[in-house]
Amino acid sequence: MNASAHTAPRETRGRLLERFGLLLCLLLLVLVLSLVTDRFLTVDNLTNVVRQSSINAIIAVGVMLVILTRGIDLSVGSVLAFSSVFGTTWLTQGGVPVPVAILLSVGAGVVLGLTSGALVAYLRIPPFIATLGMMTFARGAALAYTQGQPVSGLAGGYRWAGAGELLGVPVPIVLLALVYLLGYLLLEHTGPGRSIRAIGDNPEAARWSGLPVRRVQLLVYGISGGLAALAGVILAGRLNSAQPTAGVFYELDAIAAVVVGGTSFAGGKGSLSGTLIGALLIASINNGMNLLNFPADLQAIAKGAVIILALLLYRQLRRTRPGRAVRAPTPNENPEPHPS
């Protein structure tokens, strides 16, 4: 698919730079933080960073799959809120066992995601609008369902999902690893997964070559909703409470992780490892500012600046590759924008 596909060594070197350029950014940040505070590079703190990033990193997988198809999912924060108050209400008031409550949560997320997907794939509503509508709808549903009150006093088993440990590893980190493993298998080793990038790369060609474009769209939005709900289970477990106001702006954090991670808004291009590093980068920035006791007004400035700097540095590293610009269209790609 790439212009330089026939120049194999250059391509490999470029790939390396692409992948490790971002890792370099993360390592640079880790280095700086380790130098300015001796509290950063400790097992406890690094566990904190990964655990804190798990919610955003899991949501970001779903958002990334959607962006790979040239879509966008703005509804994840609200879907997280609705699905977590839905499942936990069944737990506290409906008396269902913990696993059933978790399945109800994730199920609700999948249903909301599939609804967005159906609006995009079958009713041809632009993803931005369809998921903006779902974002508002799910937030309202969460508030109406709980009358604005948090659902508190969760059973111990539910808390385990957020605060427990499995063989000494915090459960959110286990779930994070599992999601990335399954995501990798889906993207690289299944038919529908492989067609996700193809659709984003060139929807028209994908349609003509007989790929099930609509079903794949339905799939990615469904996964996005389900993963947002899973993140909601972790969050509720960590907080020992599910809140209808949870997850505000989580869609932006997830999009930031995905884009910092090198996924192109134009679709078709991006990797799971990049997204994970993007999420870790953002969590490290937040963690570092807390460790350094940064004042409130400077935190937002620093966070914004570091995200933009990371993107610029990353792009610069990719530019150093000879003979290929970052988003140069491939020769056989139609330069006109495709409807999706």
Place this chain on the structure above:
Amino acid sequence: MKTRIRTLSLLLGSLGLASAPALAQEEPTLGLSVSTLNNPFFVTLVEGATIAANEGGAELLVLDAQDNPSTEAANLEDLIAQGVDAILINPTDADAVVPSVLAANDAGIPVFTVDRSSAAGAVVAHVASDNVAGGRLAGEFLCEQLGGTGEVVELEGIAGTSAARDRGAGFNAYLAEECPGVEVVARQPANFNRAEGLTVFENILTSTGPVDGVFAHNDEMVLGAIEATRAASDVSVEDIVFVGFDAVDDARAAVAEGSLAATVAQQPALIGALGVEAALAYLEGESVRESVPVDLQLVTE
């Protein structure tokens, strides 16, 4: 339009005078527009106002805006048309209420705002909780519990909001003036949010080690910090004095259970009562302070 309202109110006012001249002189009528009666906080506020009106020998008309600015505007039109002697407004929204305040100004009816303010228009007095005093109260309690020495953490609300600014200012002023032995070792924003209270306090625990106390600008953040402490291996909830603000249901439950030492509560009944008293004093010709601060109280059990 304005003149028509004025004429109408004058007309109605004179009708009122004509029908009950003695009453109108002796017993002032106050109108109270409340943002919603679906929230216990405002129900209590109205109760406090009603009792104060009875004691002050005034009639109080209460109208519920049901959290809807257009209902509020219609209610205030009604009050202006009835020619009440003074209007107390607990606005649904500081901006949306402005046209109604201006209409009352045009009709010559004095306006008082309670709990929430109006963005513009002439308001005789604004009666609301004194967040600075609430912050001081939290500082005093924390100082007392720690016996005058210790390391504490302050979890801040959204930067730039008046609640975060005032609560923090009162807390820090008290510690600086009255309790030099208690040191704020970390001061970090968690944006009034429970999830952020959790992660930020996790990070602070790593950077500063065990601390003796936590003051958060609202209950949500302190409840998150308590969960962070529960999940941490090297500290326990009993070793840290947690103080929140707002006295929401979850916080009251945490106080009852013992994980939260105290939360600072507003006194809605007192806000309502002081609003009515300010209005009555003004109608008597007394001078009234432009801003009437209402004390807060600690909930510790």
